[in-house]
Amino acid sequence: MPHDHHxxxxxxxHPYRPDDDHPLTYWQQMExxxxxxxxxxxxxxxxxxxxxxxxxDARSPAHxxxxxxxxxxxxxxxxxxxxxxSAATRGMGFDIGPMRLIALENTEHIHNIVVxxxxxxxxxxxxxxxxxxxxxxxxxxRTVKEPRKVLAExxxxxxxxxxxxxxxxxxxMRYVVIPQRPAGTDEWHVDDLAKLVTRxxxxxxxxxxxxxxx
Amino acid sequence: MSDRQYMRVRADMPPGHxxxxxxxxxxxxxxERTLGPFPNxxxxxxxxxxxxxxxxRVRFSMAEVWxxxxxxxxxxxxxxxxxxWLEPAEAPHAP
Amino acid sequence: xxxxxxFTGQRWHDMGGGAAGTIPTGQHDFxxxxxxxxxLMIIASSQGHFxxxxxxxxxxxxxxxxxxxxxYYERWIAAVNQNLIEAGVYTTAELAQRMTAVAxxxxxxxxxxxx
Numbered sequence: 001m002p003h004d005h006h007x008x009x010x011x012x013x014h015p016y017r018p019d020d021d022h023p024l025t026y027w028q029q030m031e032x033x034x035x036x037x038x039x040x041x042x043x044x045x046x047x048x049x050x051x052x053x054x055x056x057d058a059r060s061p062a063h064x065x066x067x068x069x070x071x072x073x074x075x076x077x078x079x080x081x082x083x084x085x086s087a088a089t090r091g092m093g094f095d096i097g098p099m100r101l102i103a104l105e106n107t108e109h110i111h112n113i114v115v116x117x118x119x120x121x122x123x124x125x126x127x128x129x130x131x132x133x134x135x136x137x138x139x140x141x142r143t144v145k146e147p148r149k150v151l152a153e154x155x156x157x158x159x160x161x162x163x164x165x166x167x168x169x170x171x172x173m174r175y176v177v178i179p180q181r182p183a184g185t186d187e188w189h190v191d192d193l194a195k196l197v198t199r200x201x202x203x204x205x206x207x208x209x210x211x212x213x214x
Numbered sequence: 215m216s217d218r219q220y221m222r223v224r225a226d227m228p229p230g231h232x233x234x235x236x237x238x239x240x241x242x243x244x245x246e247r248t249l250g251p252f253p254n255x256x257x258x259x260x261x262x263x264x265x266x267x268x269x270x271r272v273r274f275s276m277a278e279v280w281x282x283x284x285x286x287x288x289x290x291x292x293x294x295x296x297x298x299w300l301e302p303a304e305a306p307h308a309p
Numbered sequence: 310x311x312x313x314x315x316f317t318g319q320r321w322h323d324m325g326g327g328a329a330g331t332i333p334t335g336q337h338d339f340x341x342x343x344x345x346x347x348x349l350m351i352i353a354s355s356q357g358h359f360x361x362x363x364x365x366x367x368x369x370x371x372x373x374x375x376x377x378x379x380x381y382y383e384r385w386i387a388a389v390n391q392n393l394i395e396a397g398v399y400t401t402a403e404l405a406q407r408m409t410a411v412a413x414x415x416x417x418x419x420x421x422x423x424x
Contacts (some may be wrong), residue, residue: 020341020419024411027383028342028418033407034390035349036424037399044352052348098355117235117325119365129347132336135381141329144237146285153332164289168325170233171269171294172252227318231366236319237326259366261359261395280326 055095059128063094064176065197067126068208069190071103072181078105085176089126096125104167104204105178111162112177113151113204115143116169123174127202134203144168154205167204177201179208218244221272222303223295231259234299238291242306243274246292254296268297278306321373342418343382350389359392367391 038044067089071078081088085101101123104112116122117140122130133139143150147164151157158164167175179201185193188211200206225240233255249271253264272295277287339347354360367388368375375384394401414421 020422021417023416024418024421025383027379027386029408029411029421030390030404031342031346031349031386032411032418032422033404034386034393035345036411037403037407038349038353038393041398043356043358043398044349048352049345049348052351053344056344056347056351115325117237118233118323119368129339133332133334136333137324137327137376138329138332141324141327142332144235144291144325145280145283147289148285150332160286164286165273166289166291168235168238168291168293170235171255171296173249173271173294229318229320231362231369233362235325236323255360255362258360259362261363261392 056124056129059125061127061197061199061202062194063089064123064127064199064202065194066190067092067094067103067176068178068197068202069194071105071178072193073190078178081178094126099123099125100173101126102173102175103178104165104175106180106204108180109162110165111151111158111204112165112167112175113143113147114167114169114175114177115140117141117144118168118170121169121174123176125174126176127199131199151205154200156205156207177204179206182208182210184211218305220244220303220305221270221295221300223272224299224301226299230256232256232299234295235293237279238272238274238293238295241274241279242303243272243278244305246271246273249294252296254298269294270297270300271295272300320369321376322369339382342422343380346382346386346389350385353389353393353398358396358398363392363395364388 035049039046067081070092071081077088080091081103082105085103086096086099088103089096089101104114106112116134120130120135120140122134124130139150144166147166148158151164169175179197181193182196185196196209196211198206198209201208220242221244222242223234223238223240227236227239247270248268250269251266252269254267255264257264271292274291274293275287276284276289276291279291350364354364364385368384371384371387375387379387390404393399394404411421414423
């Protein structure tokens with residue numbers, strides 16, 4: 001059913017989003033009904049729902065990257081981040097809500113990787129919503145048992161001299177990995193350093209990009 | 215290492231909502247840090263008033279959790295375990 | 310999963326250590342209705358109508374078949390709704406009648422979401 005979305009406007013005069021012109025599913029029907037009932041019962045408002053969506057959309061790995069780059073360049077901040085990551089990230093102005101965050105620092109000898117085997121807990125209030133693979137059966141099942149094989153699938157091979165610390169996010173804490181600062185970046189500005197920090201490097205399935213790749 | 219506080223995760227297998235992964239039940243680890251108190255999720259899940267409990271980050275060696283099958287025995291797994299799932303234990307034997 | 314073994318008490322969602330294949334690399338962007346489900350969960354739970362553990366409890370009780378056959382946010386709206394009914398925020402009859410009314414508005418999400 002090809003559509004030219006530019007010519008296809010909803011009754012309100014706005015273009016339909018691509019998902020808007022698929023056949024209505026039972027679960028979408030339920031979402032609409034639940035949302036309308038919550039508004040009618042005074043639990044929330046349409047504006048509050050839109051504001052929540054915008055707040056969530058605004059969160060992205062770039063926020064975490066800024067935190068990591070600052071930790072690389074500001075020893076006092078690094079210490080504060082390791083002491084209380086929630087307070088330190090709030091102090092940078094990030095709206096992480098009630099999230100309780102622990103920062104895990106990678107070193108020459110330690111590599112941290114985060115998983116949630118029971119569901120898909122993720123530091124969403126800092127990094128945004130998780131990637132689909134993070135919620136997959138394969139990642140949830142295997143990471144606690146064979147993290148090095150999992151890392152290899154992500155293109156990361158660690159030497160035997162590095163100990164892997166897997167963190168199963170089972171309860172009230174959320175985790176962000178501070179990847180190792182790449183070599184050859186000594187003179188770099190913090191904003192340029194942040195561009196080396198990938199989402200996966202903050203989950204622990206990746207490393208920060210090397211300066212050559214940036 | 216000698217001042218590590220070792221804990222064994224209870225090996226219970228109840229029905230219902232619990233936040234203790236089964237692969238850690240019966241395993242011995244050491245306390246990485248103590249958090250909380252946090253309300254018991256086993257009560258929160260059913261809309262009940264929840265008791266505040268200490269939450270412990272416990273660190274397990276891969277050797278302890280997976281034994282001979284472990285990918286790298288010295289690698290570790292940390293998990294947050296509510297205190298009612300934990301009992302003091304002796305250090306496990308070195309693999 | 311346990312066809313050849315007696316049930317041990319390990320529940321389907323408790324996946325750590327299980328055998329599984331290659332990690333999938335596909336990624337999809339969230340659609341508006343999915344973002345709305347996410348927002349409803351955050352708002353309703355932040356107001357104390359239920360907790361994230363209430364959400365998880367229903368997701369777990371929905372079972373493995375739901376995990377395999379429904380999308381992430383399909384399971385979430387089912388679990389959010391179940392918790393809201395249990396909390397008495399609205400009744401099953403109110404939901405039922407509203408869902409019927411929603412479907413009568415049109416055949417697409419865009420039409421049905423416009424009152």
